[in-house]
Amino acid sequence: MNASPTDPAAPSADRGPGGSRTEGPAPQNQRRTRADRARQVAEVLRRQIASGAFTSGVLPDERVLIADFAVSRNTVREALGVLRDEGVVERRQGVGTVIVRRPYEHTLDRLTGLAETLRTHGEVINQVRVADVVRPPSEVARKLQVPDGGRVVYIERLRLLDGVPLSLDLTYLVLDIGEPLLTADLAGRDLFGLIEQSTGGRLGSASVTVHAVGGDPHTCALLDIPAGSALFTVERLTRLPDGRPVDLEFLRIRGDRLAFRAELVRAVPDVPDPHAAPASRDDEGARGEGGER
Secondary structure, three states, X not given: OOOOOOOXXXXXXXXXXXXXXXXXXXXXXXXXOHHHHHHHHHHHHHHHHHOOOOOOOEOOOHHHHHHHHXXXXXHHHHHHHHHHHOOOEEEEOOOEEEEOOOOEEEXXXXXXXXXXXXXXXXXXXXXXXXXXXEOOOHHHHHHOOOOOOOOEEEEEEEEEEOOEEEEEEEEEEEHHHHHHXXXXXXXXXXXXXXXXXXXXXXXXXXXXXXXXXXXXXXXXXXXXXXXXOEEEEEEEEEEOOOOOXXXXXXXXXXXXXXXXXXXXXXOOOXXXXXXXXXXXXXXXXXXXXXXXX
């Protein structure tokens, strides 16, 4: 029997060359419930919706999904119920299951601002809530390499995409770069573009940390979502090409409106794989003095 994307067949025990069984305990499979399978179907559909797979704006018929995922009708309906509860789709009489909100993708492959990434999806507007010179918290000062008693520019903006709240952005900028921006178009421009225009050069690199939290009541009220809703919290420290840190951002992004995407290349491991086949004698003999071939 073929394994489906959502109900994989039991994995076989690892076997060595020639079909011999390798050492180690046999894998134990737990009984999978309909809720498990429904969750997997919902995950795949959610990813397809985010990537723009259903250009008509309507999901395939239930019979198509049943055949595609090799699951029962009840499992498909439970998966669609998960997406309905998230506000991603809704059922319309005579039409089918319609996509009502498509999460937008933000790549982590290159250094771009949200507005730069999302400009093809709609109009991005920033409501400036605070723009002032302040004394930074000690952790912010440390990361921006601001001396004791120094000041920074603090900018707080509520970002909307096509009139719907997307994120709450808290930004700290070193004073010499941030102060000229206080009179700039903070409502209509991305900070990265403003910084580069002010400095006359390109930004260099950034360190990014992303994790998920349940939103506090105040932030959720600003983002127009129920308290406790899932948020992405993003911390991004951006540097000039010479390595100087100039911009520290704390972003709270609605988890239902954005998906992060990256293309990654597997690096050579620092520790040799103990299960990897040993080098042959021919390989060893082919190495010359100093370990080179």
